[in-house]
Amino acid sequence: MRFEIAGRIKGVSYAIRDLVVHAEKLEAEGKKITYFNIGDPSLYFDTPDHLKEALVDAVNSGFNGYAPSEGLPELREAICYKEEKVNGVRGLEAEDVIVTAGISEGIQMFLGAIANPGDEILIPGPSYPPYVSFSKFFGANPIMFRCIEEEGWQPDLDDVRKKITDKTKALILVNPNNPCGSVYGPKVVRELISISGEYGIPLVSDEIYDRIVYDKEFTSTASIAKDVPVIGFNGFSKAYLVTGWRVGYMYFYDPEEQLTELRESIEKEARVRICANTPAQKACVAAINGPQNHIPELVSQLKERRNFTYKRLNEISGLSCVKPEGAFYAFPKVETMKWKDDMDFVLRVLSETQLLFVNGSGFDPVYGKDHFRMVFLPDLKVLEEALDKLESFLKKNC
């Protein structure tokens, strides 16, 4: 057969899952791998019963066909209620919400509607990889702005301003952040809003970890944006422990109706892909309207795991780690990089200790370099054993 793969695929990568190939090779040789690469809380915390029941009920009561492309009306309404009640975003109506197959699909749809070849997308460095991959897929250039490790991985606002050009099509923020675990306070969020307003650049705020914060209160961008429009991304995967259901959403906070054309373009894309999973959407209405007490419980257990991981990582000679304030990731620095690079480090750790982490340059080759990302979702015993093994590895090799 004679064919050539499209050039756009060259820019597509997802370090978090790409690394699994190496782990699977070792598993095929009979080794037992402990995975610290994927941020899937449902592997460690059970999905609440009322959500499981709501999904079964949805199937049994006939929610098995296609849904409207923008999402089930009752879910779109419930999302407006949640965003106002939990995050203080006022004025959203059901028509402002599009339900997607996870935020991941929303990222693709948004960039598909806004990015032309040669355009620039401003993204925090380091960052959640799909923002970079989908920018490249559509021929745009991801431009990473620096997040400052010494300042708890807060965005360098001067760098954001410096990197704006007449090709900049969107400014992305991820708060709380993956992979750094940083939480941006109202002052930083306000600055980013005013940059977006000043330059007229659409502002995207990915808030998937809005309920998972430990020390600070979370500030939703749209809740303080006043007249500046915001495209909010959120979903059910993390706080509701239903990663595999693939339900997320984007909303248009648009008090001055500046996003109408963008919204209509994304609605067109939504129609082409038909709809998000119907029974899961129905069950997500129950997620919003039902009991929420699993969330504080989840956060309290994660806080214990965060405290342990942070303390232990900083006790290991050769590593240093900023305290994660939200989400469930630690992003330590390898102080003396004795290996070829962070990828080599992660692969050596994998082959000698059977622990799988993600190399920092998978989140950005410049600002993530010489780091690795570790999820702290597993229970304390697993974390303790893993960090002991990591310590021995560094003692032996440094």
Ligand SMILES: Cc1ncc(COP(=O)(O)O)c(C=O)c1O
């Ligand atoms: C910052 C961020 N956004 C989006 C996602 C994906 O969310 P979803 O499951 O809704 O596609 C993740 C998953 O790890 C994430 O870390």
